[in-house]
Amino acid sequence: MMTYRKELWFHLPKRRGLINITESVQQAVNESGIREGLVLVNAMNISASVFINAVEKGLHDDFEVWLEKLAPELPYEQYKHNTEAEHNADAHLKRTIMGREAVVAITGGKLDFGTWEQLFYYEFDGMRDKHVLIKIIGE
Amino acid sequence: MMTYRKELWFHLPKRRGLINITESVQQAVNESGIREGLVLVNAMNISASVFINAVEKGLHDDFEVWLEKLAPELPYEQYKHNTEAEHNADAHLKRTIMGREAVVAITGGKLDFGTWEQLFYYEFDGMRDKHVLIKIIGE
Amino acid sequence: MMTYRKELWFHLPKRRGLINITESVQQAVNESGIREGLVLVNAMNISASVFINAVEKGLHDDFEVWLEKLAPELPYEQYKHNTEAEHNADAHLKRTIMGREAVVAITGGKLDFGTWEQLFYYEFDGMRDKHVLIKIIGE
Numbered sequence: 001m002m003t004y005r006k007e008l009w010f011h012l013p014k015r016r017g018l019i020n021i022t023e024s025v026q027q028a029v030n031e032s033g034i035r036e037g038l039v040l041v042n043a044m045n046i047s048a049s050v051f052i053n054a055v056e057k058g059l060h061d062d063f064e065v066w067l068e069k070l071a072p073e074l075p076y077e078q079y080k081h082n083t084e085a086e087h088n089a090d091a092h093l094k095r096t097i098m099g100r101e102a103v104v105a106i107t108g109g110k111l112d113f114g115t116w117e118q119l120f121y122y123e124f125d126g127m128r129d130k131h132v133l134i135k136i137i138g139e
Numbered sequence: 140m141m142t143y144r145k146e147l148w149f150h151l152p153k154r155r156g157l158i159n160i161t162e163s164v165q166q167a168v169n170e171s172g173i174r175e176g177l178v179l180v181n182a183m184n185i186s187a188s189v190f191i192n193a194v195e196k197g198l199h200d201d202f203e204v205w206l207e208k209l210a211p212e213l214p215y216e217q218y219k220h221n222t223e224a225e226h227n228a229d230a231h232l233k234r235t236i237m238g239r240e241a242v243v244a245i246t247g248g249k250l251d252f253g254t255w256e257q258l259f260y261y262e263f264d265g266m267r268d269k270h271v272l273i274k275i276i277g278e
Numbered sequence: 279m280m281t282y283r284k285e286l287w288f289h290l291p292k293r294r295g296l297i298n299i300t301e302s303v304q305q306a307v308n309e310s311g312i313r314e315g316l317v318l319v320n321a322m323n324i325s326a327s328v329f330i331n332a333v334e335k336g337l338h339d340d341f342e343v344w345l346e347k348l349a350p351e352l353p354y355e356q357y358k359h360n361t362e363a364e365h366n367a368d369a370h371l372k373r374t375i376m377g378r379e380a381v382v383a384i385t386g387g388k389l390d391f392g393t394w395e396q397l398f399y400y401e402f403d404g405m406r407d408k409h410v411l412i413k414i415i416g417e
Binding site: 001036037038051052053054056057058059061062063066070097098099102103104105107112113114115116117137138139 | 181182184209218235238242270
Binding site for chain 3: 140175176177190191192193195196197198200201202205209236237238241242243244246251252253254255256276277278
């Protein structure tokens with residue numbers, strides 16, 4: 001059995017936003033030399049998500065509106081987690097809906113995806129350094 | 140280490156519905172010959188879910204009502220993703236709540252489940268061919 | 279390849295509550311002797327969650343208020359799953375939002391976590407015996 005570990009780092013210049021990390025994860029799979037196995041991709045920060053969906057700007061805008069409806073940022077005072085120093089309670093809730101991690105099969109050295117599946121990092125509390133873990137096991 | 144890969148295909152004759160795939164996944168585990176390991180079961184389409192809950196018709200009806208409240212199908216115009224050709228934005232959101240994948244332990248050649256755990260495929264945009272990936276690793 | 283299996287048991291004296299299980303899972307990793315791999319941690323009951331977020335009492339209170347807004351316990355009659363004997367439909371829905379499982383990388387014999395990541399068991403239908411599965415694979 002082989003394992004491989006890599007981190008991806010981000011520093012989004014705004015509070016929220018999506019980054020397509022599919023190619024970066026495939027590159028890590030290439031580096032690993034692993035042909036059959038599983039790759040775990042997870043946010044290492046608890047106010048961000050890794051999830052799988054389509055590359056479609058309209059849908060990404062829909063996610064933004066929808067998450068803001070289910071877990072609104074404002075007013076900050078509605079959340080106990082928000083204090084004078086922190087205002088990111090909504091980021092923890094949004095990340096809960098979108099998920100922390102994706103586990104993806106590796107087959108023949110490739111991410112074993114359906115036609116439209118793409119891996120995204122979703123930042124909910126940006127303007128700071130954040131990271132994602134890629135851990136691959138297989139052979 | 141051994142790996143095994145199989146796809147399940149579906150073509151639901153309506154927009155939404157649940158299919159119990161527990162036996163199909165156990166059958167794939169049997170075919171694999173793997174006795175100890177993990178199985179990843181994920182929707183390969185981004186408007187469908189794989190999730191674990193109970194076999195109980197009342198609860199399944201509750202899921203349907205609840206998802207329609209959190210991510211309503213209508214009106215179509217509320218979502219940017221919906222265009223003249225596509226009306227499935229709600230399917231992407233519903234699948235986000237229910238999840239893309241389940242990872243299940245395999246112990247002694249069996250899905251290592253609690254008493255009531257069952258694996259379901261949840262279709263949110265049916266009337267077309269859709270598929271699920273089963274990837275097993277272990278020994 | 280090595281595997282290791284362990285169950286954690288809980289009996290919460292109230293309907294809902296959070297338990298930090300990070301140390302228990304790390305202890306299972308220690309017992310396994312596995313240095314590189316993956317650990318699956320999942321609720322074996324379908325009215326409870328395993329998820330990853332921060333140790334922060336205010337945030338935990340926010341989760342409680344938020345989940346009650348998205349999937350209210352009362353009135354019981356709003357859910358078909360609730361009958362004279364059962365009143366836990368909301369527990370199934372809350373668990374769906376928080377998730378069934380977490381998959382965590384093991385690196386150098388440690389849970390490979392970001393600074394604030396901690397593993398929690400979230401009980402939504404307590405006052406009975408419930409359990410969590412830890413399954414580790416690696417070498």
